[in-house]
Amino acid sequence: MNPSPILRLSAPMLLWLSFAVSIYVLVRGHNEPGGGFIGGLLAAAGVLFYAIAHGAATARAKIRLSPSVYCAIGLAIAAASGAPGFLTANGDYLDHVWWFVDIGSTLPLGTALIFDLGVYVTVFGTVSALFLALVGEEA
Amino acid sequence: MLIVAPFLIPLLAAIATALLRSHLGAQRTIGVAASAALLASGLALAARTSDGAILVSAMGGWALPFGIAIVVDLFSAIMISIAGLMALAVSIYALGPGAGRRDRAGFQPLFHALMFGVCGAFCAGDIFNLYVWFEVMLIASFGLLVLDRTREQIDGGVRYVVLNLIGTTIFLIAVGLLYGQLGTLNFADLARVAPSAENQGLLAAIGVMLLIAFGAKAAVFPLFNWLPAAYHTASMPVAAIFAALLTKVGVYAILRVFTLVFGHDAAFFGPVFGAIAAATMVTGVLGAAMHYDVRRILSFHIVSQIGYMIVGVALMTPAALAAAVLYVVHHIVVKANLFLVAGAIRRESGSFALGRCGGLWCAAPVLSLLFVVPAFSLAGLPPLSGFWGKLAVIRSGFEAEAYLLAATALAVGVLTLYSMVKIWNEAFWKAAPVGARVRPWTRRERVAVYTPIAMLACVTLTIGVWVEPFAALAHTAAESLLDREAYIAAVLGADRALAEVAR
Numbered sequence: 001m002n003p004s005p006i007l008r009l010s011a012p013m014l015l016w017l018s019f020a021v022s023i024y025v026l027v028r029g030h031n032e033p034g035g036g037f038i039g040g041l042l043a044a045a046g047v048l049f050y051a052i053a054h055g056a057a058t059a060r061a062k063i064r065l066s067p068s069v070y071c072a073i074g075l076a077i078a079a080a081s082g083a084p085g086f087l088t089a090n091g092d093y094l095d096h097v098w099w100f101v102d103i104g105s106t107l108p109l110g111t112a113l114i115f116d117l118g119v120y121v122t123v124f125g126t127v128s129a130l131f132l133a134l135v136g137e138e139a
Numbered sequence: 140m141l142i143v144a145p146f147l148i149p150l151l152a153a154i155a156t157a158l159l160r161s162h163l164g165a166q167r168t169i170g171v172a173a174s175a176a177l178l179a180s181g182l183a184l185a186a187r188t189s190d191g192a193i194l195v196s197a198m199g200g201w202a203l204p205f206g207i208a209i210v211v212d213l214f215s216a217i218m219i220s221i222a223g224l225m226a227l228a229v230s231i232y233a234l235g236p237g238a239g240r241r242d243r244a245g246f247q248p249l250f251h252a253l254m255f256g257v258c259g260a261f262c263a264g265d266i267f268n269l270y271v272w273f274e275v276m277l278i279a280s281f282g283l284l285v286l287d288r289t290r291e292q293i294d295g296g297v298r299y300v301v302l303n304l305i306g307t308t309i310f311l312i313a314v315g316l317l318y319g320q321l322g323t324l325n326f327a328d329l330a331r332v333a334p335s336a337e338n339q340g341l342l343a344a345i346g347v348m349l350l351i352a353f354g355a356k357a358a359v360f361p362l363f364n365w366l367p368a369a370y371h372t373a374s375m376p377v378a379a380i381f382a383a384l385l386t387k388v389g390v391y392a393i394l395r396v397f398t399l400v401f402g403h404d405a406a407f408f409g410p411v412f413g414a415i416a417a418a419t420m421v422t423g424v425l426g427a428a429m430h431y432d433v434r435r436i437l438s439f440h441i442v443s444q445i446g447y448m449i450v451g452v453a454l455m456t457p458a459a460l461a462a463a464v465l466y467v468v469h470h471i472v473v474k475a476n477l478f479l480v481a482g483a484i485r486r487e488s489g490s491f492a493l494g495r496c497g498g499l500w501c502a503a504p505v506l507s508l509l510f511v512v513p514a515f516s517l518a519g520l521p522p523l524s525g526f527w528g529k530l531a532v533i534r535s536g537f538e539a540e541a542y543l544l545a546a547t548a549l550a551v552g553v554l555t556l557y558s559m560v561k562i563w564n565e566a567f568w569k570a571a572p573v574g575a576r577v578r579p580w581t582r583r584e585r586v587a588v589y590t591p592i593a594m595l596a597c598v599t600l601t602i603g604v605w606v607e608p609f610a611a612l613a614h615t616a617a618e619s620l621l622d623r624e625a626y627i628a629a630v631l632g633a634d635r636a637l638a639e640v641a642r
Binding site (some may be wrong): 062066068069071073075076079082086088090091092093094095096135 | 140196
């Protein structure tokens with residue numbers, strides 16, 4: 001595999017660009033189309049570019065942790081986001097707790113965002129694992 | 140908080156073991172502890188629901204029937220308890236022969252992910268979530284099945300994956316049609332609106348699609364071919380947990396959906412289930428009779444025994460459903476134990492093929508005694524748990540005047556005894572083949588293998604000798620399965636249920 005110089009040079013920038021866009025999509029998912037799942041896919045797409053340009057091993061080193069560890073961390077975040085629900089009036093798991101922060105206008109912050117962050121990390125880990133395995137196989 | 144414990148505990152265990160990738164000792168400790176905690180949570184739920192109470196939780200605080208309902212009644216609690224017991228037995232057994240290789244391949248996270256799906260399915264309060272839990276369970280089981288990455292396992296695994304994907308696709312299509320027809324997926328809401336639905340013919344057709352999907356999971360006739368092909372390739376702890384729980388999740392889904400949602404149409408589904416039950420019992424036991432590999436014999440016996448559980452849905456009387464619940468409990472314990480014993484036979488004589496086994500009566504007298512308990516219980520000999528299970532099934536058959544079904548169940552019991560005696564004669568009784576040499580057991584292996592086998596044998600004996608409390612619990616569970624009004628009232632609130640009764 002011999003990727004073009006354009007791809008090799010742009011891959012690191014695309015990696016950070018896709019991370020930035022994915023975070024934006026994650027936060028935007030609060031009230032508009034977007035969210036953790038699609039954000040995780042976008043972030044993993046950046047890793048895919050990087051892996052095609054520089055090889056699966058380099059991409060694996062670039063994201064530092066093993067993709068399956070990202071899965072476990074994401075699941076842990078999502079599972080933990082349900083715990084505050086036990087303290088609410090209903091006491092049901094995953095009942096989301098909200099804080100309405102006043103910063104000029106109201107900024108609603110809730111445990112739902114933490115759940116979405118968990119989805120984001122899990123999807124990122126799962127899809128990266130698939131991509132890296134497939135790219136590695138080709139090489 | 141208790142109601143989410145059955146699936147939160149395995150989830151946390153799967154996460155923790157996945158994070159502790161290289162710390163195999165810590166993974167094992169967490170694995171055994173989580174399994175014990177799962178058993179405890181199941182027993183606590185059974186204690187809470189033993190009077191017929193139904194626990195409901197709406198996750199995320201969305202009002203039912205739109206929110207995600209987690210519903211635990213006595214039947215669910217019994218299934219969770221028995222799943223916890225199996226998880227504990229298999230976690231301990233998995234510390235034995237082959238533990239290092241298995242755990243490095245990722246056994247622990249996958250095992251707990253499997254339990255996450257299984258226990259979630261037992262708690263699901265709507266049919267779409269049941270589908271999702273099935274998927275969680277299947278994905279984990281695909282991984283567990285090909286843990287050793289041998290050609291044989293991949294071959295069995297591919298068949299298993301393909302058949303299950305077809306099954307889940309049919310399930311998903313049926314769920315879509317059901318939603319199009321009735322506008323809801325919550326079990327209680329479905330039970331409320333199904334009897335008064337306009338197009339009962341279409342509803343019955345959806346029921347048949349669900350029956351195919353669940354039947355493929357439960358390995359009933361004629362959808363059982365994948366089971367003996369796949370199970371005999373898996374490593375022993377995996378085969379034991381599959382044998383104990385995977386088909387039984389299918390049976391659970393059949394019992395739940397066809398009492399609650401299609402209970403009003405029992406006149407149509409009763410004879411269908413009756414024919415399926417009889418054919419499943421007979422084909423399974425005949426398949427077992429012709430095989431000489433311990434794992435294949437046991438795999439075919441799973442199929443045969445599923446038939447006994449389906450008799451309950453065929454007759455739809457309280458006695459028959461109670462018999463089905465009792466039979467499920469007995470069968471899970473006994474069947475898992477036989478697979479564990481098969482692993483020990485392999486360890487002791489070096490082979491699963493009966494022709495190459497022998498002399499275990501002298502070489503391993505304790506194992507011989509421990510084999511006798513589940514084997515004769517499976518065949519239905521008193522005073523073991525299988526006797527009561529079979530007695531309850533057959534008696535409910537005679538009471539409901541389903542003589543052919545009851546007679547089939549009796550005859551299949553005799554053939555089961557034949558297979559068990561065959562294993563006994565070949566593996567234990569006949570002289571050891573010349574030149575068989577086996578590596579001596581380490582102390583750790585012996586403890587890991589014998590503890591769960593003895594533990595499950597004790598459970599079988601306890602159910603056999605002291606059956607009254609178990610039968611009473613099964614009866615309460617069966618009555619609450621048939622009491623649709625109580626289920627609707629518990630989930631949707633009493634006023635909606637009453638409005639339904641008034642109408």
